[in-house]
Amino acid sequence: MSEIPNSTQPDSLAIVIMAAGKGTRLKSRRPKVLHEVGGRPLLAHVVAAASRLVDPAHIYAVVGHQAERVREAMASTGIKFVDQPEQRGTGHAIQCARAAIAGYQNVLVLSGDVPLIRTETLRHLIQFHQAQQAAMTILSAVPDDPTGYGRVVRAAPSSPEVAAIVEQKALAPDQLSIGEINSGIYAFKSAPLLAHIAQLTANNVQGELYLTDMAGLLRAARERVVALKIDQAAEVLGANTIAELVALDTSLRAATATRLMATGVTIFRPDTCVIDAEVEVAPDTVIEPFVQLLGRTRIGTECHIRSYSVVENCTLGNRVLLRQSCILADSRVADGAKIGPFAHLRPGSEIGEDAHIGNFVETKKTRLGKGAKANHLTYLGDAEVGAGTNIGAGVITCNYDGVNKHVTRIGQGVFVGSDSTLVAPISIEDGAYIGAGSCITHNVPAGALAVGRAHQITKEGWASARRARKAAETKSQ
Ligand code: UD1
Ligand code: CA
Numbered sequence: 271m272s273e274i275p276n277s278t279q280p281d282s283l284a285i286v287i288m289a290a291g292k293g294t295r296l297k298s299r300r301p302k303v304l305h306e307v308g309g310r311p312l313l314a315h316v317v318a319a320a321s322r323l324v325d326p327a328h329i330y331a332v333v334g335h336q337a338e339r340v341r342e343a344m345a346s347t348g349i350k351f352v353d354q355p356e357q358r359g360t361g362h363a364i365q366c367a368r369a370a371i372a373g374y375q376n377v378l379v380l381s382g383d384v385p386l387i388r389t390e391t392l393r394h395l396i397q398f399h400q401a402q403q404a405a406m407t408i409l410s411a412v413p414d415d416p417t418g419y420g421r422v423v424r425a426a427p428s429s430p431e432v433a434a435i436v437e438q439k440a441l442a443p444d445q446l447s448i449g450e451i452n453s454g455i456y457a458f459k460s461a462p463l464l465a466h467i468a469q470l471t472a473n474n475v476q477g478e479l480y481l482t483d484m485a486g487l488l489r490a491a492r493e494r495v496v497a498l499k500i501d502q503a504a505e506v507l508g509a510n511t512i513a514e515l516v517a518l519d520t521s522l523r524a525a526t527a528t529r530l531m532a533t534g535v536t537i538f539r540p541d542t543c544v545i546d547a548e549v550e551v552a553p554d555t556v557i558e559p560f561v562q563l564l565g566r567t568r569i570g571t572e573c574h575i576r577s578y579s580v581v582e583n584c585t586l587g588n589r590v591l592l593r594q595s596c597i598l599a600d601s602r603v604a605d606g607a608k609i610g611p612f613a614h615l616r617p618g619s620e621i622g623e624d625a626h627i628g629n630f631v632e633t634k635k636t637r638l639g640k641g642a643k644a645n646h647l648t649y650l651g652d653a654e655v656g657a658g659t660n661i662g663a664g665v666i667t668c669n670y671d672g673v674n675k676h677v678t679r680i681g682q683g684v685f686v687g688s689d690s691t692l693v694a695p696i697s698i699e700d701g702a703y704i705g706a707g708s709c710i711t712h713n714v715p716a717g718a719l720a721v722g723r724a725h726q727i728t729k730e731g732w733a734s735a736r737r738a739r740k741a742a743e744t745k746s747q
Contacts, residue, residue: 283328283396284374284460285320288363288481289313289382290334290354295510301336303382304343305515308522309546309564312509313340315385317347320378322389323396330370331382332363359478360454361470368467371460376400379481381454384508386518391500392455398498399457405493406463406484408432409455413503418510419451420482422497425489430496433489435482439475450499452482453506462493522547552588570605579610587623601633604640622657639682651675652694656682662706664689681716690722 293302303313310318313331320329326348333340334354341351354366364371364379371377378396380387391409399407410422418438423445425431435452436445466487470479489495500506509515526547527540534553537543544562551557552571562580569575570588578595586592586603593610600617603609606624613627618635621627625638628645636650639657644650646663652675653667665686667678676694680686684698687706698704698714705721714720 282375287331292335307519312385360481361479379456404496406495407457408497409453410497411503412449421448422450434486653678659684662688668693
C-alpha cells in the first residue's frame with residue numbers, strides 16, 4: 271500500500287470541496303454550506319477534517335451561490351477557491367475545478383453539506399483508493415433510511431467494483447431495495463477524471479451534470495471504479511433540509527458530550543446541554559442540565575457549571591463556581607472565582623482569582639482583582655477593581671457620558687458603600703472608603719473617606735404630629 275501523500279509530496283493530493291449549491295431544500299436565504307451544526311458552518315467542519323489531511327494550500331472550495339459570503343466566512347482557513355458562476359450540478363462543479371486538479375495525481379472530492387466526515391475516514395478512503403489502484407473510489411454506507419441518496423450499484427454482488435451510481439429519482443423498480451448509498455465523497459485519479467469529465471451530459475430529471483455519472487463513464491472506459499463501505503453511516507449523512515441539519519447538530523453535540531465524559535467530565539442530562547465542537551473542559555468538572563458552552567470556551571478542572579448558564583468564548587480557570595442562569599461572553603474567570611446566580615459578564619470581563627460576582631451583577635470590559643467582590647445588583651463597565659476591594663450592593667459605574675466611554679479605577683482594599691454612583695473618569699485610590707449612597711465625581715485619595723450625598727434632616731416628632739393633625743381633621747368633618 272502506498273503512503274498517503276504528505277507535505278514532502280505536496281502536489282500528489284488535492285482536496286476539492288463542492289460548496290457552490292444554493293440549498294433550495296433549506297428554503298433559506300443563507301447559503302447552505304454556511305448553515306451551522308455544532309456551532310460551526312457546515313463547510314467549516316469539512317475544511318477542518320480536510321486540513322488535518324493536507325495543507326490548506328491544497329484544498330479548493332468550489333463556490334458559486336453567494337460566493338463572496340462563503341469566501342469571507344472561510345478566508346481565515348487559508349484554503350483556495352474555485353468559481354462555479356452557474357450551478358449546473360456536481361459534475362459541473364468539478365469541471366470548474368479542472369485547472370486546479372490538473373496539478374495533482376489524485377483528488378479527493380468532498381461535499382460541503384456532509385459535515386460529520388472524520389479525517390480518519392478520509393485517510394482510509396485514500397489508502398483504499400490507492401491500494402485498489404482505482405480511477406474512482408466512492409465512499410458508501412448503509413443508513414437506516416437511504417431515501418433521497420444516490421445508490422451504489424455494484425458490478426456483481428459483494429464485488430468491490432461499482433457499475434454505476436443511480437440517483438433516487440432515477441431508480442428502476444428493482445433498484446429501490448438497494449440500501450448502499452453514495453456519500454458524496456470520492457477519491458479520483460486525476461488523469462482519468464480529467465480525460466472523461468467532459469463526457470458528462472445533463473440528460474436526467476434535474477437537467478444537471480451529475481458527478482455521480484463518472485462511475486458509469488469511467489467503467490465504460492475500462493477504468494476501475496470501486497466503493498469503500500463504512501460501518502458508521504451517521505458520519506456521512508447530508509444536510510439538505512432544516513430537519514436534517516438539526517438531526518446532524520444533535521448527533522454532533524451528543525458526540526461532543528460523549529467525548530468530554532470519556533475524559534472525566536460529568537454532564538448531567540447531556541441531551542439538554544448545547545456544547546460546541548471546539549469546547550474543552552478538564553476532568554472533574556460538573557455540568558448540570560440545560561447549560562450551553564459555545565465557541566472556543568475552555569473550562570478548567572473541578573468547576574461546577576449550574577443549570578441555565580450560557581458561556582461563549584470564555585476561559586474559566588479551575589474550581590470556578592458558576593451558579594444558575596449566568597451569561598458569559600468573551601471573558602476570563604480565574605481559579606476559585608464564584609459567579610452568579612443571574613450574573614452577566616459581557617465581553618472583556620476579567621474576573622480574578624477567588625473573586626465573587628453575585629446576583630444581578632453586570633460587568634463589561636472590567637478587571638476584578640484577586641478576592642474582590644461585587645455581590646449584588648451592580649454595573650461595572652470600563653472599570654478596574656483592585657484586589658480585596660468590596661463593591662457594595664447597587665453600585666454603578668457611570669461610564670458613558672452620551673458620547674464617550676470613560677474608565678473607573680478603583681484600587682486595592684477599597685470599600686465602596688451600597689448604592690453609590692461613580693462618575694467616570696474617576697480614580698479611587700487604595701484603601702479608600704466611600705460612604706453608602708454617594709455620588710462620587712472627584713478622585714478619592716488613598717486611605718480617605720468620601721461621602722457625596724445630601725445631609726440628612728431629622729425632625730423630631732414631625733410624623734406623629736402630622737398623624738395627630740390628620741386624625742383631628744377627619745373627626746371634625
Ligand atoms: C449528491 C449526490 C448523491 C449523494 C448525495 C450525498 C449528485 C448528483 N448526487 O446528491 O448521489 O447520495 O450527494 O449527500 O452528485 N454543489 C455545487 N455545485 C452544483 C451543485 C451542487 O457545488 O452545481 C454542491 C452543493 O453545494 C453540495 C454538494 O455539491 O455541497 C452536493 O450537492 P447536492 O445538491 O446537495 O446533492 P444531493 O442531491 O445531496
Ligand atoms: Ca446534499
